[in-house]
Amino acid sequence: MSSYVLRRLLAIVALAFGISVVVFLIIRLIPGDPVAALLGTSAGDKEVASRLRAQLGLDLPMHVQYWQWLTALMHGDFGYSYGNQQSVTSLLAANFPATIQLTIAALIVSLTLGMALGVLAAVKRNKAADTVAMTVALTFMSIPSFWLGLLLILLFAVTLPWFDVVGGTSLKGLVLPAATLALGSMGFNARFVRSSIIAAQTQRHVITARAKGISRVRVFLKHVLRNALLPILTIVGLQVGQLLSGTVIVETVFSRPGIGRLLVQAILAKDYLTVQAVVFIIAGIYALTNFIVDLLYPVFDPRVASR
Template sequence: MSSYVLRRLVSIVALAFGISVIVFLIVRLIPGDPALVMLGTNAGDPAVVERLREQLGLHLPLHVQYWRWLSALFQGDFGYSYGYQQSVASLLAANFPATIQLTIAGLGLSLTFGLALGIIAAVKRNRLADTVTMGTALVFMSIPSFWLGLLLILAFAVTLPWFDVVGGTSLKGLVLPAVTLALGTIGFNARFIRSSVIAAQVQKHVVTAHAKGLSRVTVFVRHVLRNAILPILTVVGLQVGQLLSGTVIVETVFSRPGIGRLLVQAILAKDYMTVQAVVLIIAIIYALTNLIVDLLYPVFDPRVASR
């Protein structure tokens, strides 16, 4: 078990380093000079432009810029946002809680309704309920989130003013963004859980449990769901990253504060430091979530730790 955990920890460190390199280089490929964008109408003076480039460190070679940025990260310094005139750390602290709230709400909806629809489809396999449930799941997966968000705003904020929309961080303001974020993953979870439950139902120990006279509910809870939960864990790890990246669209559509909307605004403003920090944070959270999933595997299946 200890060697399994050690391998996962080493891999996450290597992954974090690779992510930092990729994030740093991709941001540098964004067209345009951030100094010119920040100065705006004052960009006509070459001396002022060059002075700002020196302040930003853009005149240095790429490897020197990367090393300075990485060294600052280890000290908890994400840099300074000239577009917002404040530190990037303060921007993250102000916007991160709203994104976490939206992601947790979306994940909760996705797992709850996806699990329910998947179990119904598996139990009623090849019946009308199965067809309707899987058809609904397919529709959910096919709807673009930006289009769905606009429809929900029109239906439940304009026509029927039930929910807050623009900039809403209350519970009423959370409902529509969370539904928009979760709907596509609900469909995927339903289809995936249906397949996992069906595969678990035909295992030999499940058939033996039925032969012993155990009730269907007991067999399903103790034997079927326990065997089906391992692949579901994998899906949860993957969907945290998917939901975090989905907040970029959802927060923009609903004008909701969060690091997704902050990322869009930082890209448009060529705010290198903010873009690097937000993308790195999202990637690291995604990697850490999958690390937690990997560490939970041996709890449900001890055979994994011995591999």
């Protein structure tokens, strides 16, 4: 078990380093000059532009820029956002809680509805309920999140004024953004759960348990659902990354504060340091979530730790 954890720990450290390199290099490929974007009409003053470029460290070799950024990053310093006139760390602290709230709410809704539809479809396999459940899942998988968000706003905030239209940070204002973010992944979860349960139902020990006369409900809960849980655990780690990246669109559509909307604004303003920080945070959370999922695997299946 200890060697398994050590391997996963070394893997996530290497992954974090790789993420930092990729994030740093990709941001540098964005067309345009951040100095010109920050200075605006004053960009023509070469002395001012040169001074700001030196202040941002953009006049240094690429490897030196990366090392300085990485060193500051390890000390919790993400740099200074000149566009917002405050540190990137304070920007993240102000916007991060709203994104985490939205992601957790969407994850709960997605897993709950997805598992319910998936179990229903698997239990009623090749029947009308299976067809209806999978049709609903496929429909929501096919709808772009920005369009779904606009439809929900039109229906439940304009036509039926039940929820806040945009910008709501209360529980009432969380419902529509969370539903928009969750429904697309809910369809994927439903199809995945259905496949996992159907595969688990064909295992020999499940067939043997049924042959012994054990009730179908007990067999399903004790044998089928438990065996299907491990693949489902995998998609939880994948879902977190998908939902975090989906907040970029959803927070923009609903004018909701969060790091997704902050990322869009930083890209438009060519705020390199803010973009780097947000992308690194999203990728880091995704990697950390999958690391936690890897640690939970041996809990549900002890055979994994011995590999």
